[in-house]
Amino acid sequence: MGVDDLCNTSLVLGLSNFSSTVESKKLAQKFDGKISEPSLTLSLSGETYDQIHMVKKVDSNNKVFNDPSTDLYRQDSAASSFSNGSVKREREIGSEEVELEKVLSRISDEDEDGSNGRKKLRLTKAQSALLEESFKQHSTLNPKQKQDLARDLKLRPRQVEVWFQNRRARTKLKQTEVDCEFLKKCCETLTEENRRLQKELQELKALKLAQPLYMQLPAATLSMCPSCERIGGAAVGENKSNNPFTIPTKPCYYNPFNNQSAAC
DNA sequence: AAAGCCCGCTCCCTTACTTCA
């Protein structure tokens, strides 16, 4: 999709969907983020993402080193023990599982060195890939999906939920950047068009002054496009009066990415 | 039917940790 296409079809739409304004944020929140956003694909390529998530392996001394061959569940124990935050939302899990979670959490709180410091879970390459894959299918999860995914990944549902939350935030940030770039381009184009129209106006004014007095028709009755130099806003037959020297009944909406003037 | 409460969900902001240049 070229810039022209974008602008031809969605200048207004793009602005109204622009998600980084305060108002749209409020709206998005009001509608639970279900407001349609510009449909640009922002997902990171697997390769890039994998580079970012170069897999590390924890050795017996808690040192990390690269290990591209690491499998999906390498961090099983670490994954469940690294997060020591309170588990607020385990209600969807069966009470038995909740108890298990609590025990695991407690154990992790009193881990090896006995410190309560927050440790950071690093998802494996495979875990990230599966989460990405799932995110591509749906950016939000229902409880069942979350539960299933958590089971598949051997993570806690809360961790899956957090990953999706952060992933949505990253997507939104990317989208905001894209929107910002798009609006910058629109702004530049409009500025340029404005400059051009001002110049045309000056020329017309100069032309008008140079004309004999009898040719100086009231400006309000003239509607000539300075670009194509057609007179009148509507084609013959379109206008009831068939008078070319009238203001078009319908306003012309200007598309900044067309080269024609607003009057066309 | 309307009001108030609770719960679950999401978003936003922030913090803390990891990795890398």
Place this chain on the structure above:
DNA sequence: CCTGAAGTAAGGGAGCGGGCT
């Protein structure tokens, strides 16, 4: 080795909708 930037998992607060009383 140190440091700052970037990436990201997670905590916590707030808003909103739905269900229940």
